[in-house]
Amino acid sequence: MKLKLAVLPGDGIGPEIIDQAMKAVKAVALKFNHELEYNFGLTGAVAIDKLGEPYPEETHELCMQADAVLFGAIGDPKYDNDPKAKVRPEQGLLLMRKKLGLYANIRPVETFESLLHKSPLRRELVEGADFVAIRELTGGIYFGEKGRKDNGNTAFDTCTYTRDEVERILKLGYEFALKRNKKLTVVDKANVLESSRLWREVAQEMAPNYPDVKTEYMFVDNAAMQIIQWPKNFDVMVTENMFGDILTDEASVITGSLGLLPSASIGIHTSVFEPIHGSYPQATGKNIANPIATILSAAMLFEYAFSLMDEGKLIRDAVAASMKEQVVTEDIAEGKAYKTSEVGDWIADYIAKA
Numbered sequence: 001m002k003l004k005l006a007v008l009p010g011d012g013i014g015p016e017i018i019d020q021a022m023k024a025v026k027a028v029a030l031k032f033n034h035e036l037e038y039n040f041g042l043t044g045a046v047a048i049d050k051l052g053e054p055y056p057e058e059t060h061e062l063c064m065q066a067d068a069v070l071f072g073a074i075g076d077p078k079y080d081n082d083p084k085a086k087v088r089p090e091q092g093l094l095l096m097r098k099k100l101g102l103y104a105n106i107r108p109v110e111t112f113e114s115l116l117h118k119s120p121l122r123r124e125l126v127e128g129a130d131f132v133a134i135r136e137l138t139g140g141i142y143f144g145e146k147g148r149k150d151n152g153n154t155a156f157d158t159c160t161y162t163r164d165e166v167e168r169i170l171k172l173g174y175e176f177a178l179k180r181n182k183k184l185t186v187v188d189k190a191n192v193l194e195s196s197r198l199w200r201e202v203a204q205e206m207a208p209n210y211p212d213v214k215t216e217y218m219f220v221d222n223a224a225m226q227i228i229q230w231p232k233n234f235d236v237m238v239t240e241n242m243f244g245d246i247l248t249d250e251a252s253v254i255t256g257s258l259g260l261l262p263s264a265s266i267g268i269h270t271s272v273f274e275p276i277h278g279s280y281p282q283a284t285g286k287n288i289a290n291p292i293a294t295i296l297s298a299a300m301l302f303e304y305a306f307s308l309m310d311e312g313k314l315i316r317d318a319v320a321a322s323m324k325e326q327v328v329t330e331d332i333a334e335g336k337a338y339k340t341s342e343v344g345d346w347i348a349d350y351i352a353k354a
């Protein structure tokens, strides 16, 4: 099969982790006789430096022409610490999401048997925890009207959702729940927010159409607590943009490291596969960042973009084996910590020899 990818490494550790994911992608493509074509594009702070904007038109064209996009991370402290900067790397990510129509961000939260002891939560709480958070990605407060008034002394961001946006993401949530353990938890703040009340209203209308799925409603503050207290309560969680952003970073703690959680951003024009973490600037160039979130994002790319399940599984097997053999980076190492590139080489080698 011909696989045409756009690869956007981005900033900070982005290029290092993308290198490792591409080693796995190439090894799998070779093993299964796929014809792989990939082109690199600029995004984030590097794109601002070179082209003056964080998601240049040529990068967008590259994504539009690709079957799938592999994305590293964007962000740079020089912008994080300058609230007055007009052009920011994050705008590139948001523009990409909007222009590619990436309305659903699928964030699976799975534990690894060999890493259970790395979770700050007790073993009996995390063992077997396995849920999928579905984050709405092109609406809500991220994209609502925002601005300043009163000579800049008052600022506002507006959370807006349309019925269509809510229906679209809930439908996806139900489809996931039907394929899994048939439980959908709709997370909102309907006791306070009008936008959340629309979410709950739409969910209540849709629920009878899915009689095999148990629909549960949970306020986001309670959900933040329950994710940590009893993660096994969740099967599929669906929520709006910002709640999903926050809850999934929190959920990564269950697994032992933020460097382990992959994601698929499902789009209208194409889909993007990306770790949930950021550019981890403190680790840039040190070859210490965990590449697993990005390598697992590559597994999701094979599965979601091409329905190549065996290819995805081989990557997952290689990742599980690296953990079992303790070939892991410092964030999850017990004894010896391996470098980012060593983990990537080990996983690619495992795939080649499988």
Ligand SMILES: NC(=O)c1ccc[n+]([C@@H]2O[C@H](COP(=O)([O-])OP(=O)(O)OC[C@H]3O[C@@H](n4cnc5c(N)ncnc54)[C@H](O)[C@@H]3O)[C@@H](O)[C@H]2O)c1
Binding pocket: 013, 072, 073, 074, 075, 076, 077, 080, 090, 093, 257, 258, 259, 274, 275, 276, 277, 278, 279, 280, 281, 282, 288, 289, 290, 291, 293, 331
């Ligand atoms: N999708 C994205 O591109 C994305 C996501 C989140 C943050 N950001 C950007 O990244 C920059 C840094 O943000 P931040 O520090 O809040 O979040 P971050 O996710 O980059 O890092 C937070 C912490 O998580 C851990 N971590 C993250 N990735 C890791 C990895 N691969 N291996 C091991 N540990 C890892 C580290 O302890 C790190 O200090 C900011 O500019 C932010 O806007 C980008």
Ligand SMILES: CC(C)[C@H](C(=O)O)[C@@H](O)C(=O)O
Binding pocket: 075, 090, 093, 094, 245, 276, 278
């Ligand atoms: C960098 C930022 C815009 C982004 C978000 O908030 O969506 C990030 O945190 C993520 O989770 O991909």
Ligand SMILES: [Mg+2]
Binding pocket: 245, 246, 249, 276
């Ligand atoms: Mg985030």
